[in-house]
Amino acid sequence: MFQYYFLLGVRSLRRNPALTALMVLTLAIGVAASVATLTILHVMSGDPIPDKSNRLFVPLLDNGPTEGYTPGDKPNDDQMSYPDAINLLNGKAGERRTAIYGIGQSIEPERKDIGAFTAGGLAVTSDFFNMFDVPFLHGQGWSPAEDKTGADVIVLSRKLSAKLYGDANPVGQRMKLGGLQYQIVGVLDTWKVVPRFHRIIGNDDGAFEDEDELYLPFASAIRHEFQRNGSTSCTGDVTPGFQGFLNSECTWIQFWFETRTAADRAELQSFLDSYATEQRKLGRMKRAAPNMLYDVREWLDHLKVVGNDSKLSAWLAFGFLILCLVNTIGLLLAKFSVRAAEVGVRRALGASRREIFTQFLIETTVVGLVGGVLGLLLAFGALALIAMQSKALTVVAHMDWFMMLTTFAMAVAAAVLAGLLPTWRACQVTPALQLKSQ
Incomplete structure (x- = not known):
């Protein structure tokens, strides 16, 4: 019927x-x-990384001055200073950890039909690729040992690799970035994360920007004094020179932790609180503000992505x-x-x-x-x-x-x-x- x-x-x-x-x-x-x-x-x-969104955390430490501060005010910034980033990297909390900052450098291709151009990317640590389940087309990321030495190695996006080398596998070749020679160790497969949760701050289109073009070791970018491509917040005096900037309380680095299970969040929070207490004994973090941890969904809500x-x-x-x-x-x-x-x-x-x-x-x-x-x-x-x-x-x-x-x-x-x-x-x-x- x-x-x-x-x-x-x-x-x-x-x-x-x-x-x-x-x-x-x-x-x-x-x-x-x-x-x-x-x-x-x-x-x-949407949840950009549903398999582990409850195990990835952004820490926020308020290192701002006490002048004009009222308890309960929002943190000084949603990023982190270089001293704090290095201390947390060396602290070995969590299963993995990475510091991230944006860079933009000129590339001088070997191909004569392509002139020099500027490419944007990220300076990260070796844990970055495993933390965020980044897919590789060729090769792999660099090792923790290369993190420590600040090796001049680089990972390209699939799009940039195709532009420079066509369909060939460029792993093992060397390319000129910012006037320096870098060895290619990997090429990513297409990796479009929506929302782009791992690096929202400091981008023109924020959570919905296109893929980054290249990745290189955080220590290498610092060693070569690569300028940051992103937002920076400074609330105090900064000593002239790149090292003076690194030693300052300026916040310009995005930091992420990965824990083994979601239940390890309490342990990570305890580590963060203990670290802030030690820093206050050294005369820093005078606001004594609460130390925040955000998982992926909480981080997107905090930044009001929607x-x-x-x-x-x-x-x-x-x-x-x-x-x-x-x-x-x-x-x-x-x-x-x-x-x-x-x-x-x-x-x-x-x-x-x-x-x-x-x-x-x-x-x-x-x-x-x-x-x-x-x-x-x-x-x-x-x-x-x-x-x-x-x-x-x-x-x-x-x-x-x-x-x-x-x-x-x-x-x-x-x-x-x-x-x-x-x-x-x-x-x-x-x-x-x-x-x-x-």
Whole structure:
């Protein structure tokens, strides 16, 4: 019987084609607007590393001055000073740890058809790649021993490797970066993390920036005095020179811990508190502010990666969908009202109200399916237009299988919801009155 009613629903689309087209278009526009906004919110608020997001932690230590400070104020900055980063690296807390800062250096390719250009990347420690499950296409990262010596080795992104060496495996070759020779030890596979949680601060597009182009040892970048590419916050006097800057309380480094299990968070917090206590004995961290630990999801919330504007846009889109549903209800009432005679005849021939209700509800489901297909196409178009607005939106304005299925489910659910009142009204037709009017 369901198949029969479904075929009747398909045929009913040809009745009053103008009215049917208006219903489908109204429903499709409402669904497309909602799904496009919901897709962006879904991508922005997703867990970028679900297998270990509760084992990766950002520590925040407040090393700001006491002048103008009121207990309970926000920390001095969301980054860390060089002395603290080195101390935490040497402290051996957690299973892995890494310090990160952005760099930008000129590359002088050996290929004559490519001129010198500037590439951006990160100075990190060897634990970085295992901590964040970074995929390799060729080679591997460098060793902890090379961390200690500040070896001049480098890992390239797949895109940069293709630009410099084509499809060849460049591992073992040397390249010129910032006027210095670096040996290539690895090439990453495509690694697009959304949101880009490991390095949000100091980027133009924050959590939705494209991949970094290269990675080199933190100690090597420091040894060669590579300038930082990112934000820096200084609250006190800084001695002139690069070493003076390193010794200062300026915050410019992102730090991450990885613990063996989520339960080790308490132990890591205890280590952080003990470290801050020792530093206060040395005359630092005079604010005595609480020392914070954020896992990945908490870190994204702390930095407000999904802002109130994005949430408000989603609510407005759903409000628009409700408005479209109200219009669809009116159109369905008009469509079903002209079929009162048909309903009356069917009731007189023995059809129950339940059968009439089922038939008309399946017809509205067919409208929902057609509206879902059109809504999906309109949603793809809307996302393409949104992606054209900025580089950051290009990263988030794409639809996955989950959102595709959501589009159809939303369209069908919206159509069924809109069809409940018109279908119920159709079932109330009195057969005797309709037959008498004929």
